[in-house]
Amino acid sequence: MTAVEDRPAAEIGKSRRRKEDAHLITGRTTWTDNMTLPGMVHLAMLRSPMAHATITNIDTTEAKTHAGVIAVYTGPDFAETQGNLPCAWAPEGLVNPGALAIAIDQVNFAGEIVAIVVARSKAAAQDALEGIDVDYEPLPPVLDMEEAIKDGSPLVHPAIESNKSYTWVFESGAAGTGAPIDDALANAEITVKRRFIQQRLIPAFMEPRSTVVQPSGDAVTIWSSTQIPHVLRTLLAATLGLPEHKLRVIAPDVGGGFGGKIAVSPEEVLCVLVAGKLNKPVKYTESRSESLMAAHHGRDQIQDITITAKKDGTVTGLDVHLFADMGAYLRLFGPSVPVLGAFMYNAIYKFPAYRFVSEGVFTTKTPTDAYRGAGRPEATFAVERIMDELAHELGMDPMELRRKNWITHEQFPFTTVCGLTYDSGNYEAATDRALELIGWDELRAEQHKRRESNDPVQLGLGISTFTEMCGLAPSRILGSLAFGAGGWEHASVRMLATGKVEVVTGSSPHGQGHETAFAQIVADKLGVAWEDVELIHGDTQSSPKGLDTYGSRSLAVGGIAIVKAADKVVEKARKIAAHLLEASEDDLEFESGSFAVKGSPGSSISMGEIAFATFLGHNLPDGVEPSLDSDATYDPENFSFPHGTHLCAVDVDTETGAVKIRKYVCVDDVGVPINPLIVEGQVHGGLAQGIAQALFEEAVYDEAGNLTTGTFVDYTVPSAADLPTFTTDRTETASTTNPLGVKGVGEAGTIASTPAVVNAVVDALRPFGVNDIRMPATPERVWRAIHGSSTGGDRAEAGTTAYGGSSTGTSDGGLK
Amino acid sequence: MTKINVNVDGVAYSDDVEPRTLLVHYLREQLGKVGTVVGCDTSNCGACTVDLDGLSVKSCTVLAVQADGSSVTTIEGLVGDDGLLDPMQTAFHENHALQCGFCTPGMIMAARDLLRSNPSPSEDEIREGIEGNLCRCTGYQNIVKAVQAAAGATGGPA
Numbered sequence A: 001m002t003a004v005e006d007r008p009a010a011e012i013g014k015s016r017r018r019k020e021d022a023h024l025i026t027g028r029t030t031w032t033d034n035m036t037l038p039g040m041v042h043l044a045m046l047r048s049p050m051a052h053a054t055i056t057n058i059d060t061t062e063a064k065t066h067a068g069v070i071a072v073y074t075g076p077d078f079a080e081t082q083g084n085l086p087c088a089w090a091p092e093g094l095v096n097p098g099a100l101a102i103a104i105d106q107v108n109f110a111g112e113i114v115a116i117v118v119a120r121s122k123a124a125a126q127d128a129l130e131g132i133d134v135d136y137e138p139l140p141p142v143l144d145m146e147e148a149i150k151d152g153s154p155l156v157h158p159a160i161e162s163n164k165s166y167t168w169v170f171e172s173g174a175a176g177t178g179a180p181i182d183d184a185l186a187n188a189e190i191t192v193k194r195r196f197i198q199q200r201l202i203p204a205f206m207e208p209r210s211t212v213v214q215p216s217g218d219a220v221t222i223w224s225s226t227q228i229p230h231v232l233r234t235l236l237a238a239t240l241g242l243p244e245h246k247l248r249v250i251a252p253d254v255g256g257g258f259g260g261k262i263a264v265s266p267e268e269v270l271c272v273l274v275a276g277k278l279n280k281p282v283k284y285t286e287s288r289s290e291s292l293m294a295a296h297h298g299r300d301q302i303q304d305i306t307i308t309a310k311k312d313g314t315v316t317g318l319d320v321h322l323f324a325d326m327g328a329y330l331r332l333f334g335p336s337v338p339v340l341g342a343f344m345y346n347a348i349y350k351f352p353a354y355r356f357v358s359e360g361v362f363t364t365k366t367p368t369d370a371y372r373g374a375g376r377p378e379a380t381f382a383v384e385r386i387m388d389e390l391a392h393e394l395g396m397d398p399m400e401l402r403r404k405n406w407i408t409h410e411q412f413p414f415t416t417v418c419g420l421t422y423d424s425g426n427y428e429a430a431t432d433r434a435l436e437l438i439g440w441d442e443l444r445a446e447q448h449k450r451r452e453s454n455d456p457v458q459l460g461l462g463i464s465t466f467t468e469m470c471g472l473a474p475s476r477i478l479g480s481l482a483f484g485a486g487g488w489e490h491a492s493v494r495m496l497a498t499g500k501v502e503v504v505t506g507s508s509p510h511g512q513g514h515e516t517a518f519a520q521i522v523a524d525k526l527g528v529a530w531e532d533v534e535l536i537h538g539d540t541q542s543s544p545k546g547l548d549t550y551g552s553r554s555l556a557v558g559g560i561a562i563v564k565a566a567d568k569v570v571e572k573a574r575k576i577a578a579h580l581l582e583a584s585e586d587d588l589e590f591e592s593g594s595f596a597v598k599g600s601p602g603s604s605i606s607m608g609e610i611a612f613a614t615f616l617g618h619n620l621p622d623g624v625e626p627s628l629d630s631d632a633t634y635d636p637e638n639f640s641f642p643h644g645t646h647l648c649a650v651d652v653d654t655e656t657g658a659v660k661i662r663k664y665v666c667v668d669d670v671g672v673p674i675n676p677l678i679v680e681g682q683v684h685g686g687l688a689q690g691i692a693q694a695l696f697e698e699a700v701y702d703e704a705g706n707l708t709t710g711t712f713v714d715y716t717v718p719s720a721a722d723l724p725t726f727t728t729d730r731t732e733t734a735s736t737t738n739p740l741g742v743k744g745v746g747e748a749g750t751i752a753s754t755p756a757v758v759n760a761v762v763d764a765l766r767p768f769g770v771n772d773i774r775m776p777a778t779p780e781r782v783w784r785a786i787h788g789s790s791t792g793g794d795r796a797e798a799g800t801t802a803y804g805g806s807s808t809g810t811s812d813g814g815l816k
Numbered sequence B: 001m002t003k004i005n006v007n008v009d010g011v012a013y014s015d016d017v018e019p020r021t022l023l024v025h026y027l028r029e030q031l032g033k034v035g036t037v038v039g040c041d042t043s044n045c046g047a048c049t050v051d052l053d054g055l056s057v058k059s060c061t062v063l064a065v066q067a068d069g070s071s072v073t074t075i076e077g078l079v080g081d082d083g084l085l086d087p088m089q090t091a092f093h094e095n096h097a098l099q100c101g102f103c104t105p106g107m108i109m110a111a112r113d114l115l116r117s118n119p120s121p122s123e124d125e126i127r128e129g130i131e132g133n134l135c136r137c138t139g140y141q142n143i144v145k146a147v148q149a150a151a152g153a154t155g156g157p158a
Helices: A061-065 A122-131 A181-186 A229-240 A266-278 A288-294 A334-340 A376-394 A398-405 A427-438 A440-452 A475-480 A514-526 A554-581 A607-616 A676-695 A748-768 A779-786 B023-030 B087-094 B104-117 B123-129 B141-150
Strands: A041-047 A053-059 A069-074 A113-119 A133-138 A164-171 A190-201 A210-216 A219-224 A247-250 A282-285 A298-309 A315-327 A354-362 A457-467 A489-495 A501-505 A533-536 A588-591 A594-597 A604-606 A630-634 A643-653 A659-669 A726-730 B002-008 B011-017 B049-052 B055-058 B071-073
Touching: A041 A122, A041 A266, A041 A288, A053 A113, A061 A069, A061 A122, A069 A122, A069 A266, A113 A122, A113 A266, A164 A334, A181 A298, A181 A315, A190 A376, A210 A266, A219 A229, A219 A266, A229 A247, A229 A266, A266 A282, A298 A376, A315 A334, A315 A376, A334 A354, A376 A398, A376 A457, A376 A748, A398 A427, A398 A457, A427 A440, A427 A457, A427 A643, A427 A659, A427 A726, A440 A457, A440 A748, A457 A748, A489 A514, A489 A554, A489 A607, A501 A514, A501 A554, A514 A533, A514 A554, A554 A588, A554 A594, A554 A604, A554 A607, A554 A630, A604 A607, A643 A748, A659 A676, A659 A748, A676 A726, A676 A748, A676 B141, A748 A779, B011 B023, B023 B049, B049 B104, B055 B104, B087 B104, B087 B141, B104 B123, B104 B141, B123 B141
Parallel strands: A041 A282, A219 A247, A315 A354, A501 A533, A659 A726, B002 B071
Antiparallel strands: A041 A113, A053 A133, A069 A113, A164 A354, A190 A298, A210 A219, A210 A282, A298 A315, A457 A643, A489 A501, A489 A630, A588 A594, A594 A604, A643 A659, B002 B011, B049 B055, B049 B071
């Protein structure tokens, strides 16, 4: 374990305004769709309107006659070249039927690409789509996961034997990390079982995905709206058989991702293939409708959760069974998303026994993959909901039940029932602060009054604690879990002649503020001005090595790589400083950017002076190269474990079913904050997305397998008017797993807020006999729950815009 | 093709456009005014918001031919000849009201329009005033703060 270094005084911890803003607030942006290259042609994609069908014929004759059309391609044109879209998770037994970028003879979800038009303008390309005639022979859609894995279900993929992709199991008895779950289940004094539905969500980043490809000789440059330029380069090479050193991937300004741009997308692959075929630069930018329909979705799990406890509330076991909807194909990390949550269901609690089973199922829907939190929001939701249900069964206060079972601050480091070692935390402190901020006792008293008086507007109070594993990830752990990737990150720190600093990172930001925060770290480490540090990222030519940005890893892994590289710069500078000051290295101390001889004030030399002397190279010690520049590749030994307590108070209008968040308080512990302003912004955005899952968003399919929420009219991303003002605060328990003491904050808000809101809504409705409510808890569902339909009914209902017919949903077992 | 005369960010343009061309496509594709962006295809997101003759419009709901004879101000035209930022731009920067920045051009244009019609809005009026502009990053809290700051309101949200 590494000791936490002393807190540097200057930049770390300061709420610097962002360097990134200058070009973003003035419209001087470099979104991929802004690019125009000489001779560039435009692509439009024809997408399947059928969820499941055989393609019997495609006639492109008319399309080719349209003005401005250069070429029209269909699947067979790329049969030999397109390879299979990669999936980076391959545990033993995983069934992966393969995934094409463009369909050849069968489509398996509505939105799958079946033809491409290339034209001189985007409008001409789109116009010509109408001139393509595709004959489809319909196949039965496969929409319900539980039906899909029954014998006799129609198969999504004819070449495989069932619609099941995998079953992945962790059991603490077998793993040797805890007691056997069967004993816990057999000996339970109290058992509570619930089924929770993680509805399908759409990441809905604001910038639609866009790709520009420029072939030049045998080299290819790819600009793409991606979170993962480095991973994309390697995997495009592997997928298409192109030499990696001839590929350059650039992620220019990227307008949000939230996991949705962790992909090797069909569109990216096809842009590379078409550019190669035509030997011309090409551009493709999706429409919002295409994005919602065809870019990967998230969540979509059925969670069967069993908790066992003693009568006094001590938890004794947790048994988790998931069905996870893969959609039609396995995407990059799609099947592994539930597994990323597997070690988090036990959360902050001391469960002695635990089992996790995830079954991945194919359906004829859009493929799923990472969405903010990826596995961990699902885990936190399930455990925080079941804790409330257990408290209700026991007649115990839900906070009291949590206190009784959580790891106390003296117990860290704590090895969990999953075998993870939580290094640090203080759940009591965060919880106490949150209770104080929201005025919990007063709200409880008000709730009691309103219940007594049968107020039509009932008050509900919801709790969610959480922890998450951040800083993805120790490479050895990824290897042991069958991931085809490591989890390290790379950085370079370069001293320029004038004392300015260039920092190269393999992290690839898309809104997080790396340029600002990473400069703060380097400023402190080298003792240079924050303004003098420039971050270079997002281009495999200028930042050649990296594993990009997801899983709250940029700071906790990429930031540490920068610290290590900066430390090396200082050590190189020390040698030169000693030489120039004619002192022994051991007699030098480095402080605030200068080396000074201990006990000899006045004799010092600054980093800037050393940088210039190094640049000149006139007077360096023998055998020392004229460079201070240093690289580091950091592979974490453990995850970091942010935690927090979120409390939500909702007013529920029992006459209309409308839910209004009255107060939302969260106290997060993300370790040492580099830039508190950015931390707070990340929390706000995370809360909005988690609350959106609880109250607003759901991707709905009709009985034919068409997405009925394919625009922002129906997929209701919340607006400013839908959200409250959040009260946020922090406790600070430094992580002991890295030298900055940082933990990660990108996903925290999303993870904790969903169960806090749903617990609040259910709390308001307990007097009506309601013990669960399906997400999103729309007024319609809440009203129906109050009026005797248990969880508020299955998906959208007839008469609503998102109505998809009666057979679209997963079966509703809310109160079995 | 139809001939239009439009002043955009202080420059007079005379162009032939297809009658179906949306103003936002004219700005981006013909004038290279790529600071204004397209975020949806149903006029829900507001990312393409610009000023048209002093009123904010979603430039995906206006045909370029409708802008004939008009003056358009985009995000790119807000910085004055003196090089100073518009107060709303400053407020967004100071209050960390943007993360990825994709919604920002439209959000700033919409927020300016809100203050023109209501110079000192309440928090609720701000939230309702910008509800036609979607942001996926910020949860809106700092955007509301920025608008309050630009309006000269004192103090942060309750």
